[in-house]
Amino acid sequence: MIIILEENVTEKQIQRITEKLVDKGFDIHRSTGASHTVLGVVGNTQSVDTRDFEVLEGVHEVLRVSEPYKLASRTFQSENSIVKVGKVKFGGKKIGLIAGPCSIESREQIKKIARLVKKTGTKILRGGAYKPRTSPYSFQGLGEKGLKYLQEAGKINNMAVVSEVMDRMDIIPALKYTDMIQVGARNMQNFALLKELGKIDKPILLKRGMSATLKELLMAAEYIMAGGNHNIILCERGIRTFENYTRNTLDISAIPILKKLTHLPVIADPSHGTGIRDKVVPMARAAIAAGADGLIIEVHYDPDNALSDGAQTLYVAQYQELVKEIKIIATAVGRTI
Numbered sequence: 001m002i003i004i005l006e007e008n009v010t011e012k013q014i015q016r017i018t019e020k021l022v023d024k025g026f027d028i029h030r031s032t033g034a035s036h037t038v039l040g041v042v043g044n045t046q047s048v049d050t051r052d053f054e055v056l057e058g059v060h061e062v063l064r065v066s067e068p069y070k071l072a073s074r075t076f077q078s079e080n081s082i083v084k085v086g087k088v089k090f091g092g093k094k095i096g097l098i099a100g101p102c103s104i105e106s107r108e109q110i111k112k113i114a115r116l117v118k119k120t121g122t123k124i125l126r127g128g129a130y131k132p133r134t135s136p137y138s139f140q141g142l143g144e145k146g147l148k149y150l151q152e153a154g155k156i157n158n159m160a161v162v163s164e165v166m167d168r169m170d171i172i173p174a175l176k177y178t179d180m181i182q183v184g185a186r187n188m189q190n191f192a193l194l195k196e197l198g199k200i201d202k203p204i205l206l207k208r209g210m211s212a213t214l215k216e217l218l219m220a221a222e223y224i225m226a227g228g229n230h231n232i233i234l235c236e237r238g239i240r241t242f243e244n245y246t247r248n249t250l251d252i253s254a255i256p257i258l259k260k261l262t263h264l265p266v267i268a269d270p271s272h273g274t275g276i277r278d279k280v281v282p283m284a285r286a287a288i289a290a291g292a293d294g295l296i297i298e299v300h301y302d303p304d305n306a307l308s309d310g311a312q313t314l315y316v317a318q319y320q321e322l323v324k325e326i327k328i329i330a331t332a333v334g335r336t337i
């Protein structure tokens with residue numbers, strides 16, 4: 001249920017309405033839009049008679065939200081959410097770029113890649129320290145040491161950094177060393193992890209599970225938001241289909257659909273979305289043309305010897321060229337970079 005307040009509502013009136021709801025055992029999430037303040041009422045509101053609230057002073061309208069995701073829905077908040085990561089704002093007119101290796105391999109490796117991608121104007125560096133690998137015998141990441149290297153590389157190059165957590169235990173180091181925490185595809189429905197991430201105030205990059213519907217992705221975001229953390233960027237990273245030419249099928253249609261259903265920013269990951277280096281560039285172009293608020297792309301100076309995901313990782317020169325193209329496409333669809 002959402003309560004749209006009058007334009008000239010006073011703080012005292014908001015307090016009265018809020019108290020009445022809290023007394024009934026509901027959680028309240030306040031959102032201040034350009035014209036109206038909205039109260040999102042979370043809990044089992046089925047038995048509530050909306051008229052009891054409609055008559056209160058300061059209330060403009062009471063609406064029932066039909067979607068199971070309440071806080072993430074456009075009904076709750078019609079304006080785009082802006083999620084700030086370092087100096088980059090996702091969800092506005094500007095497109096945000098995130099680039100870097102799949103895994104942090106050494107201090108030198110991440111520093112060198114940071115310097116190279118920074119030259120293209122990219123302001124956010126990616127790199128995995130806790131790696132969700134299909135085989136237990138594959139490189140598992142450098143753990144906390146890797147996060148330290150990532151933070152150092154970010155600081156030297158004046159870039160914000162993002163890295164994935166797989167377990168609740170990883171959150172403490174991630175809070176210390178990163179500017180945004182990634183939840184990977186394999187953990188999109190790790191509800192214990194999502195609940196913990198709801199309690200912090202760092203931005204979360206939430207990737208779509210490889211077999212998750214868009215509703216399930218939005219419900220995963222809802223888990224984090226229900227805990228109080230509304231700083232979420234959604235990421236389409238490809239789903240499993242019957243097609244096996246590509247590693248995953250990048251669902252470009254998810255971008256305009258999500259943009260309609262939710263106010264949260266939506267970015268695309270064409271690296272995991274295709275798994276094939278020469279398919280990354282065309283899909284990155286397509287994602288921006290389809291309305292994505294940003295891209296996350298794997299880049300390495302030596303992808304052929306990368307410790308993970310080399311086959312889908314762009315050479316630096318390819319990434320430089322892509323950034324130039326993205327600028328042109330962004331302009332064509334009324335965005336900037």
Ligand code: PEP
Nearest residue numbers: 128184185186207237272
């Ligand atoms: C990654 O970003 O390195 C990663 C493992 O992504 P995903 O969870 O989308 O597979």
Ligand code: MN
Nearest residue numbers: 102298308309
């Ligand atoms: Mn990867």
